[in-house]
Amino acid sequence: MNNGPLQGVRITEFTSAWAGPYATCLLALLGAEVIKVESRRRLDHSRNTSFSTGKDFSGPNESSVFNSLNLNKLGVNLNLSKPKGVEIAKKLVRVSDAVMENMRPGVMPRLGLGYEVLREVKQDIIYLSSSACGQTGPEREYVGYAPTFAALGGASFVTGYEDWPPSNFMGAIDLRSATTSAFAMVAALCHRQRTGEGQYVDLSSQETIAVLVGDTLLDYIMNQRVPMRMGNRDDVTAPxxxxxCRGDDxxxxxxxxxxxxxxxxxxxxxxxxxxxxxxxxxxxxxxxxxxxxxxxxxxxxxxxxxxxxxxxxxxxxxxxxxxxSSEGLFKDPHLKERDVFMQVEHPVIGKDWVIAPPWRLSATPAEIKRHAPLLGEHNDFIFHGLLGMSRKEIKELEEEQVIY
Amino acid sequence: MKGTVLGGVLEDVKVLEYCTMISGPYCTKLLADMGAEVVKIESPGTGDEARRSGPFPGDIPHQEKSGLFLYLNTNKRGITLDPGKPMGKEIFEGLVKNVDILVEDTPPGYMEQLGLGYEDLKGLNPGLIMTSISPFGRSGPNKDYKAYQLNTAHVSGQGYLLPIPSPTLERPPVKAGGNSCDCDAGLVAAVAVLSAFYWKGATGQGQFIELSKQEALMSMQRVESVTFANDGVTMTRQAQAQSRMPGGVMPCKDGYVVAVTPEEHQWKALMELVGNPEWSKEDWCKDQRGRSEHAQELNGYLIEWMKQHTKEEIFRKGQALSCPIAPINSAEDLLRSEQLNARDFFVEVEHPKAGRLTVPSSPYRFSKSPLRWERPAPLLGEHNEDVLCERLGYTREDLVKLRETGII
Structure with missing residues (x-):
């Protein structure tokens, strides 16, 4: 079992890509039990491809990217386009403290898994929705990924050389949204611990970036001046x-x-x-x-x-x-002494290097306990062990492509 | 302040902050904006270094009008105190006795020198959650090294990969704009701080949390940071993988837009946006691989079209087709954003010196506990009397003496 501060908390998640999965990964590193619901019907693309290196993986269990973003979780397969799949998902929610999802706004309610429904299933459930632009407002259904979050949130505009177009941003932006979701989730858990109340949390990825560059907006607010790109330079100090230095780049x-x-x-x-x-x-x-x-x-x-x-x-x-660079980080003596790079044993990948949790807690350490789940790895453990479904029923549901 | 005062998610959580500049204050700002009662300790006379950082209204420096300070310290109370003096230390200890959380960012070993390390303080308050933020952490060969935001941005691996893409490796890597790197560290710290508070709620137990800014920033790059270790691949800011994906940052008529189309239907939406031109019907344009081989040529075509259209037009039409495309927003664009304004993302605070000020609020909305915007950032020492007299029982005469001796 995990010794982290969130031990005893159970979270069921319906997320894919980076911004959702890493949020619950952080909570899992802190000791929460996270059950990841996914389906062969529409695989999480991070099981297939690395957007950072462009590498394609030959099977769903070979992605080091997926491993890095889903450590410590349990994984089950459910086809949510089938009513029986939705019913089983509700059973998971009934035994969970919190739910997280990052589908396009409106999709979860259409599947029959919106907050209003799940609150009926579990009255004090915490339900966090992470989306590109939030659940309200005229742009709520707009689609986006890390590059658009950075663009809409104001980070791209101020990043880059003064005489060159603004910088694009990739996955690292998703992880900022994810870290913000993790924070909001723990806040809601604290609130529930103290009041017994669950609640709905609406998180906008665009806004998670805007607050990180919030002070650059103040220059416009105070002086109607638009802060521009300036490379590495500072407003006031130099050099x-x-x-x-010596060597390549x-x-x-x-x-x-x-x-x-x-x-x-x-x-x-x-x-x-x-x-x-x-x-x-x-x-x-x-x-x-x-x-x-x-x-x-x-x-x-x-x-x-x-x-x-x-x-x-x-x-x-x-x-x-x-x-x-990634090579420089890996060889850095300081990071080495602090054990920042760790190897996780993965049944398909073998030894996979990952980054250790970023905090050191003295009483309840955040720990990497296991590799990311293989696709459907915990179907039996969860459906039979936790929900008490018979093996016969599970087999039938597999054949019906409900557990799929 | 506009709006009604309502109970926050973290109402009654008591926090003491002994930090300067950005990372530590951003961490406690996140707590304060959720309703925690944060008391910020600043150095008598000079205050938080952020008070001397711009932007300032009219570019006139004033310790009560720094935009950076005002943004990072909303909803906090502020006192001045020098815990390096015996009386100051006693007051510090008195404050620690009554809080759940202490966040500090002094150099490793400094608090211990003052007799205010975790081992000392937990004797006074066993439930205390103490968090220490430092550039490189409290162990390892670099632990005493100095690092400003520029340095942590680069030594964490964040800077090395920016800008995306860079025209040439002859130009240096850059740090992300604004103060997002320092805010990253504060955000990462806040996750652990609140988790420890949850543990305290369950068990009554406090603990010590160590945060290295370098590692906090690396955590945002955890995928890119292991490419060498796992695959022998050293990514650069020439971003080969991204440059093979058509789209990316493109100039348009009045600025820039960014498009990203990992799914086939999204690519088709992009093609529809640009009017399904002849080149889009070529064989090489029909799959991801062909497009990736012709990325440069394709981007030439796309840019040609983008340059004839405004970012607003591209954004609305593209999104109507479910194409992930967006304008690259400046500060001005953000302030005018229909979406952000419809969500009341900006709030107004009334500050006694800086006047009425608009500030960004928070990126989440809680259904049961709306965020509160109760107070602007504190003036230097504004709450000395509130905190020291009402909470710790000092008299007004004591305060005069403490002020004269430079303790507060």
Whole structure:
């Protein structure tokens, strides 16, 4: 059993892709028992394809992406287009504390699994719907994925080079929506713990991104100014950029915010004359002359190893850290010492590297207990073991493509 | 403040915040906006560093008018306190005795030096949930290293893959715009904090939570972060996989749009949007693989069409066809968004110095417990009297002395 703080909580989920599954994965890492309902009829695309690398998987149980986003869960198959499938789903809800879904708004109610119905099934159920734009408003049925959430939420517009189109965003945006869903779900669990009340939670992915860049909206609100892209630069301080280091596409980020840090940077570069240089003598001048400053720093970093630069600067009290690729992260000594990369044994994939839970809780640690479920792996465990259905009935339902 | 005051999801949850800038304050803002009673501790005289960060109305810096500060500290109460002084420490301890949750972001080891580490504080309040946020966590070779948001953005792997796509690897990777990286860390922390509060509700037990910003940001990249470990693939910001998928970010008549069509019917919807032109009937355009091989050519055609249409037109017509396409919204577009306004996403707060201010609210709506917008961000030391006299029983004369000695 899991030792996490949410042990004893049971969640039934009807989600696919990234934003839904990772939300309940976080809750499962924190100890909740999560039952994932899926169907062969319409497979979760993350079982088939990696949107990040473009890799296609040859079977539904071979996806490292699916594994990473569905750790610790139990998985059952139910065909919700069949009335019997819906009835079994309701039985699962009856023994659950919470439900999460991320279908297009309106789909769950049409299937007969809307909040109003499930509240009849389980009076104090918590029901969270995650969607692109929310369950209300003129755009509620608009479709979208991570790139459109980032675009509509304002993150794309401010990300990228000042002289280049705005940046696209991929799956990482979904995980922000997912983390926000997990937070809202735990809040609703706390509310229920204290009042006995369940409730409905309507989460908009577009809004989860908008609040993360919320302060950029304030500039428009206060000054009618639209914040633009500015690469790595800061509004006020400089130097504040990435600089080339030795090797292929290796960069170090350096941020200087005080005169003291500036002096320390000059000392570390063995360029004491720069500390006296008129062009860089205060924050305002450094900001105005940052193109020159960036060139000077690049000259110094370009032949060096990025860890050497980091260590020299950190010793002098200057914030510096490499821009790490997936290879860089995997080989990073600090992350290694903190066991951030972990291997999970998966029956089909074999040993699969995943990222450890991001928090360390002293009394109730978040833990990776098992690989993501194979398709239908827990049909027997859940339908027979939890719901008490006979094996004969299960077999018939399989033949009828209800358990499918 | 507009609207009625209603009970929040986290009403009566007591939180103490000893943080500056963004990550820690964003974490407790999430709790405060749900109704938790958050008391923010700032340094006497100077206050939270965010007070000196813009935007400011009219670009005139003022410690009570920072847009960043006002956004990150809604619904909190604020006091000034120096826990480094013996009397300040005593007050800090008094406050800790009466809260459920403490969130702090001082460098690892600092609270222990003050005698205010978790081991010290749990003696005063065994049910305390203490969360420490730091750039690299509390162990490992980098634990004492300094990192601003730019550094954590890059050392977590988030920056390396941006922008998508980059025209050339000769230009540096960039951090995501605005302060989203620091907010990410606050959001990730909040999930654990509330989960620990749930555990406390079940058992009465408190605990210590450690959060490394680097790891919090990595958690948002968990799929991209393991591609080398599992497949020997190092993705770059040239985003090969995405550039093989036609669509993406495209210029239009008055800005940019983004389209993403993983499903065949969505591709067909996109083709319908652009009027099912001749090239869309070519053999190579009939399946994903052919299109991927001709991605560049295809994008040329698509952009040609997009450039003749406005983002509004593309958005409405495309979505009417169930095509996942959207405008790339600026701050101005967000403020004018019909959808966001129909959902009352923006709320108005009345601030004694900054005046009436619109701020983004929250990305979720709870049916039983509407979010409350009870108070604007606190003025520096605004609630010293409220908190110290009413909660801890100090007298007004005590406050005068505490102020004179720089403790509050």
């Amino acid at each position: 504040h950029n990435c600089y080339r 290796n960069w170090i980020s350096i941020a200087v915010t005080t005169d003291q840090e500036w002096q320390a940077l000059c000392g570390t570069m063995e360029r004491p004359e720069l500390a006296q240089d008129e062009r860089f003598s205060d924050a305002y001048k450094r900001w105005n002359n940052q193109d020159e400053l960036d060139q000077i720093i690049n000259e110094w970093t370009k032949g060096q190893d990025y860890y050497d630069v980091m260590e020299k600067l950190q010793k002098a009290g200057v914030a510096a850290a490499p821009s790490l």
